[in-house]
Amino acid sequence: MADKDVVVDFLKGKSSSKSKFYFKDFQELFPDKGPREVKKILTQLVNEEVLEFWSSGSTTMYGLKGAGKQSHAEGED
Amino acid sequence: MAKHATPLLDQLETGPWPSFVSDIKQEAAYRAKNPKGLDYQIPQDCPDDLLGVLELSYVEKETHWKHGGIVGVFGYGGGVIGRYSDQPEKFPGVAHFHTMRVAQPSGKYYHSKFLRDLCDIWDLRGSGLTNMHGSTGDIVLLGTQTPQLEEVFFELTHKMNVDLGGSGSNLRTPEACLGQSRCEYACYNTQDMCYQLTMDYQDELHRPAFPYKFKFKFDGCPNGCVCAMARSDFAVIGTWKDDIKIDQEKVKAYVGGAIKPNAGAHTNPKWGKFDIEAEVVKLCPTHCMKWDGSKLSIKTSECVRCMHCINTMPQALRIGDERGASILVGAKAPVVDGAQMGSLLVPFVSCEAPYDDVKGVIEKIWDWWMEEGKNRERVGETMKRLSFQKLLEVTEIPAAAHHVKEPRSNPYIFFKEEEVPGGWTRDLEAYRKRHQR
Amino acid sequence: MAFISSGYNPEKPMENRKTDIGPHKYDDYFPAVIKKNFGKWLYHEILEPGVLMHVAESGEKVYTVRVGGTRTMSITHIRELCDIADKYCGGYLRWTTRNNIEFMVTDEAQMKALRDDLNGRKFPGGSYKFPVGGTGAGISNMVHTQGWVHCHTPATDASGPVKCVMDEVFNDFKDMRLPAPVRIALACCINMCGAVHCSDIGLVGIHRKPPMIDHEWADQLCEIPLAVAACPTAAVRPTTVEYKGQKVKSVGIKEDRCMYCGNCYTMCPALPISDGEGDGIAIMVGGKVSNRISKPKFSKVVVGYIPNEPPRWPTLTKLVKHIIEVYAANANKYERLGDWAERIGWESFFKLTGLEFTHHLIDDFRDPAYYTWRQSTQFKF
Numbered sequence A: 001m002a003d004k005d006v007v008v009d010f011l012k013g014k015s016s017s018k019s020k021f022y023f024k025d026f027q028e029l030f031p032d033k034g035p036r037e038v039k040k041i042l043t044q045l046v047n048e049e050v051l052e053f054w055s056s057g058s059t060t061m062y063g064l065k066g067a068g069k070q071s072h073a074e075g076e077d
Numbered sequence B: 001m002a003k004h005a006t007p008l009l010d011q012l013e014t015g016p017w018p019s020f021v022s023d024i025k026q027e028a029a030y031r032a033k034n035p036k037g038l039d040y041q042i043p044q045d046c047p048d049d050l051l052g053v054l055e056l057s058y059v060e061k062e063t064h065w066k067h068g069g070i071v072g073v074f075g076y077g078g079g080v081i082g083r084y085s086d087q088p089e090k091f092p093g094v095a096h097f098h099t100m101r102v103a104q105p106s107g108k109y110y111h112s113k114f115l116r117d118l119c120d121i122w123d124l125r126g127s128g129l130t131n132m133h134g135s136t137g138d139i140v141l142l143g144t145q146t147p148q149l150e151e152v153f154f155e156l157t158h159k160m161n162v163d164l165g166g167s168g169s170n171l172r173t174p175e176a177c178l179g180q181s182r183c184e185y186a187c188y189n190t191q192d193m194c195y196q197l198t199m200d201y202q203d204e205l206h207r208p209a210f211p212y213k214f215k216f217k218f219d220g221c222p223n224g225c226v227c228a229m230a231r232s233d234f235a236v237i238g239t240w241k242d243d244i245k246i247d248q249e250k251v252k253a254y255v256g257g258a259i260k261p262n263a264g265a266h267t268n269p270k271w272g273k274f275d276i277e278a279e280v281v282k283l284c285p286t287h288c289m290k291w292d293g294s295k296l297s298i299k300t301s302e303c304v305r306c307m308h309c310i311n312t313m314p315q316a317l318r319i320g321d322e323r324g325a326s327i328l329v330g331a332k333a334p335v336v337d338g339a340q341m342g343s344l345l346v347p348f349v350s351c352e353a354p355y356d357d358v359k360g361v362i363e364k365i366w367d368w369w370m371e372e373g374k375n376r377e378r379v380g381e382t383m384k385r386l387s388f389q390k391l392l393e394v395t396e397i398p399a400a401a402h403h404v405k406e407p408r409s410n411p412y413i414f415f416k417e418e419e420v421p422g423g424w425t426r427d428l429e430a431y432r433k434r435h436q437r
Numbered sequence C: 001m002a003f004i005s006s007g008y009n010p011e012k013p014m015e016n017r018k019t020d021i022g023p024h025k026y027d028d029y030f031p032a033v034i035k036k037n038f039g040k041w042l043y044h045e046i047l048e049p050g051v052l053m054h055v056a057e058s059g060e061k062v063y064t065v066r067v068g069g070t071r072t073m074s075i076t077h078i079r080e081l082c083d084i085a086d087k088y089c090g091g092y093l094r095w096t097t098r099n100n101i102e103f104m105v106t107d108e109a110q111m112k113a114l115r116d117d118l119n120g121r122k123f124p125g126g127s128y129k130f131p132v133g134g135t136g137a138g139i140s141n142m143v144h145t146q147g148w149v150h151c152h153t154p155a156t157d158a159s160g161p162v163k164c165v166m167d168e169v170f171n172d173f174k175d176m177r178l179p180a181p182v183r184i185a186l187a188c189c190i191n192m193c194g195a196v197h198c199s200d201i202g203l204v205g206i207h208r209k210p211p212m213i214d215h216e217w218a219d220q221l222c223e224i225p226l227a228v229a230a231c232p233t234a235a236v237r238p239t240t241v242e243y244k245g246q247k248v249k250s251v252g253i254k255e256d257r258c259m260y261c262g263n264c265y266t267m268c269p270a271l272p273i274s275d276g277e278g279d280g281i282a283i284m285v286g287g288k289v290s291n292r293i294s295k296p297k298f299s300k301v302v303v304g305y306i307p308n309e310p311p312r313w314p315t316l317t318k319l320v321k322h323i324i325e326v327y328a329a330n331a332n333k334y335e336r337l338g339d340w341a342e343r344i345g346w347e348s349f350f351k352l353t354g355l356e357f358t359h360h361l362i363d364d365f366r367d368p369a370y371y372t373w374r375q376s377t378q379f380k381f
Helices: A003-014 A023-027 A035-047 B020-033 B046-060 B112-125 B146-159 B190-200 B202-206 B248-256 B276-281 B308-312 B356-372 B379-386 B388-395 B428-434 C032-036 C075-089 C108-120 C159-168 C215-221 C224-230 C263-267 C314-330 C337-344 C346-353 C367-372
Strands: A051-055 A060-064 B065-068 B080-085 B098-102 B109-111 B129-132 B139-144 B216-219 B234-240 B289-291 B296-298 B323-329 B343-349 C041-048 C051-056 C061-068 C072-074 C092-095 C100-105 C184-187 C201-206 C236-243 C246-253 C280-285 C300-307
Touching (some): A003 A035, A003 A060, A023 A035, A035 A051, A035 B356, A051 B080, B020 B046, B020 C072, B020 C075, B020 C159, B065 C263, B109 B112, B112 B146, B129 C075, B190 B216, B190 B234, B248 B276, B323 B356, B343 B388, B379 B388, C072 C075, C075 C092, C075 C108, C100 C108, C159 C184, C224 C236, C224 C246, C280 C314, C280 C337, C300 C314, C314 C337, C314 C346, C337 C346
Parallel strands (some): B216 B234
Antiparallel strands (some): A051 A060, B129 B139, B129 C072, B289 B296, B323 B343, C061 C100, C092 C100, C201 C280, C236 C246, C280 C300
């Protein structure tokens, strides 16, 4: 499976309970890759508008674009 | 006529200190008048509504803001902080009120042209309110709506050639003291190191992949005006190795009262005449100074470069010539396990551009922390959890007595197998030949 | 309102996009005298409170006039600063780490005209716009956070209490009578995005009640696993509760584990933490960042709780002023507040200041607590 699909499948598989994940959660998907390689995969997905960032201000998470509850609740979509 | 009555906030308009309430009111009045005839891109009366919601907080003693996870512009994982009001019907002008962080030049020198250009963008597309500056050092543009985020970013980058700062789990906007630009104590070019590293690590600043935030701060000397060793994960603090340079004639001038001590920082007459023995020699933390009535001497090998004597007699004493910096790692504010001060990792590093030796240390720390750090764990906490020895190991720095205040007071040493002759695989049969069961 | 495009095309976000360009270079905005004498400064002198003179090897001098600024600042105010910089300084100005603004000129007469101009400008309400001061053994501007102006987890306001404290200590902003600088800072909650933990006087907003749980909305507004993961002490757990006869997904909070940080509210607006009667401010003293004479040290809590008293926070300002006066009367020259307290002993600090020592002030938070208890028979009666 292509690296990008591994990420997307993981996120879709979890979508019923959680839409956002820390960077480390993706590192676990690629035990043979270093953090910098994993970052490249995620950055590419962000640039292709598949993923988007979510931030608490102090931390940042990744999720599928448009997923989650808050943006809808605040009328941002 | 103000949109909302603000009897409590009005009481913050009196007293001598500059009143932020008066200032927000002046912005509200300016926007109401709109002398430039702008087609304001977010509600014209948002400063009024900000005062309104703040007055409500003053009545109830509770905040009316909610966090928003929106991070802002496309492709970046930081630089915008989302905020929503929890009273949007009462204060529609600030219902959505997101913040943008703009990268400041290191040392915070500006020309009015830059500031006016920035004000013009924020006049049209934002609230007209800012923070000069945020705690980490960025220019903070306070309050706009989502559709304006990309527009502001486009204008910042295309019209002003300036970028956003950091937030979230990335490298935060680095900050430096004003350094050699106007300070005789600066042991290296803090602004340049800050600028170069900021440019070299733009990817780390905009695209988060760390366990948590990571801050660089650059202080030119141990006086620490940007608080690097208290506030940054990676603190570079100027220092030197050789003799403090002494101008004996100037020392005599201080003793004789011709020059005001401490650069004139004390005006209270109760301190009386300058007393070099009491004010300098006896206050030296290592007692490495001597004044014999005509000559001041310093035993350099005993000096810990605390800056007191130099601060007290800046015309007579100067920092040495063999200059560089110390690197301290792991400072953070108290949550969760208590505040941490930076711990000394590199006693001395020369600070010549392009700073490859400093960057080498940074990148080794990042590689380790990205691999081993837990979610939301600052590197100082990773150090505590996995040991200072581990940090030395990954940065390939040999342990030295400089690294500790004192050696350990327990003998529970974790030896490595290769440190013990013969290793840990032992010959039980041979042992039993010497010992019965 | 008609939307005015900057040129950005939302259909093609990557088109013509400029990224990773960073800040402007630091020396783009150096006044000529700074550029010319970079790295060649000999010494400096504080000529009067708020006015510095730096002398370079070349013999050139630069006079700096420092004024206090409000951190929350309008563009109208910034434009006025620009007008002043244009009039006196060729357009150049800078900000300091402590929210002060500095104007630089090379002529002494020009410096005096600039200083007087700055001191002469006032808001209609009567406060100074640009008070000159904040140098040497006095009180510089406070660093602070957002508070009720823009933060979602504050336990107090920031700009308001700062205005009140600075009004109270204004004479020391304009003077240098103290034994050493007194750095005051305010963080509106314990997360301390303003990092006030090494200040001579650190004011910290504290909550005293765990968050409420809005069971009706928790699962609709939030992703429960995120709220659970946000808690630094593992006090938040997922649970199912009966709400109006319905079983709903929500969270439970182990109240005795909660350290009131508000991180769960960041992730989940159904867990509000703000509470008018519970929230307030703690006073910490004796921290420093400088390595001068003694090593850097953390501030210590000497007043565990003061209620929020908007708009003027009278109890807070009175206590801050009182601590400063006792310090000013008793400390030696060059002695920072924390150095003084350590020299006389903290028991003497409480005796001299008359502050009440309560059980709240004894550390009971994890490992570091033990190292703050007294393991000695040496103390003062």
